[in-house]
Amino acid sequence: MNSIEKLIEAEKKNDSILCVGLDIVDDKMPRQIERSIEGMLEFNEAIIESTSDLVSSYKINFAFYEQYGRRGYELLEKTVAMIPSDIHIIADAKRGDIGNTSAAYAKAVFEELKCDSITISPYMGKDSVSPFLDYSNKMVFLLCLTSNSGSIDFEKEKIGDKYLYEVVLEKSMKWGSADNLGYVVGATHPDELRNIRTLAKDRYFLIPGIGAQGGSPDDVMDANSSGPSIINSSRGIIYAGGNEEKYEDYIRLAALELRNQLNEARY
């Protein structure tokens, strides 16, 4: 089964388009968990066990692992290995480099770590993205319009009568198919999301920015017009348990509520 099939199957099986972002920071974990690599692995395991029947995918942001050096990389590998094999895994790594270098990054993420998809920055153009698309059984999510305040700096610069993010979208859509090339579109821009969806009706959108970053699930679902999508929440779910003893119950509840809210909006 290739990565898009795995995503679609998980969506159906769990009746969910929710993605939980495993963005672990040691000092934000419940107090009773040891501040260590072992503790973070334990926390990830609890998150995965309490949500894996409620999600279509998990998103692993590499920065939160790399900050712990070699042992963080070990944590990353062990976390990937803990995710059930029928759930899609997104490597949120924002990579992109010249051809032979992108090929090495693709090998790292798709072969060594066996992730299903990866986020890529478009700045360097086609030959920086193609080595990832050469893995036709995997998926790429190219940054289009991101959820952060800095999206105004370059992504929203005008090239003729189009924004740069529209040029990125239109030009890159030819590089891959709907089966292996989707886009990152932030939940914090519902009006633009609506517009981007009209330009790319059949593409998967990875939509971060719900919750802690301020995006509203209802606004996003309305703007997304039932297009194929993965709605990510990280901090709003994984830290929902605070320091409660049964913190995993709160994590499950937060994931369940968001999944249901998204389902109500999309059906």
Added chain:
Amino acid sequence: MNSIEKLIEAEKKNDSILCVGLDIVDDKMPRQIERSIEGMLEFNEAIIESTSDLVSSYKINFAFYEQYGRRGYELLEKTVAMIPSDIHIIADAKRGDIGNTSAAYAKAVFEELKCDSITISPYMGKDSVSPFLDYSNKMVFLLCLTSNSGSIDFEKEKIGDKYLYEVVLEKSMKWGSADNLGYVVGATHPDELRNIRTLAKDRYFLIPGIGAQGGSPDDVMDANSSGPSIINSSRGIIYAGGNEEKYEDYIRLAALELRNQLNEARY
């Protein structure tokens, strides 16, 4: 000593603006070296020992290490630790993400790995770059105009009468000073390099693309007009020894020749 001082001191001490890129691929190493992580470490050690008095800096492209997973990360850490403390180390990682994530990447590269500088992709704008600039004793090299063919796709799109890479340069120059914010400008575009230098006279340029990628040292030095710079060569130097028994002598010779060629052009 902060990272720019270290760079300037190494330039003076070794009379060199050459950077050697440690882009190790196991099957390209001299035949007599074992194809293993240990072998790659041995090869890196030989490269560093035979060139560290001829360079201002080493550039470590993270992709070539990450492709070997956890053990590759270990190789990366050990390689960084082997570089003499008076030589500037560039983490060629092309990172960039929303604020709290960029902060974690900065911690990974500047605190865990103790590199002096990092390459960053500008696509996501100011708040994706600032967390790296917050380390005022370190340096950022922001992608401006890259050496690859894909640079035509977006970097050379026109925003009004300017190219995107010019807008990136002009807007971002306000985010950091000449001491902590420089730019990546590919050696494969000498005419544009000349123009970019007039726009940013005092900024350090990290210039890759010499050698295997086709950039000519003389053209680059002419276009760069004596601006502060780091000229990188990777494959042209590290694989100069082929399968020779004393391959390190050839590596040293290749580095020496390129250093001298650059010096002749800049004095």
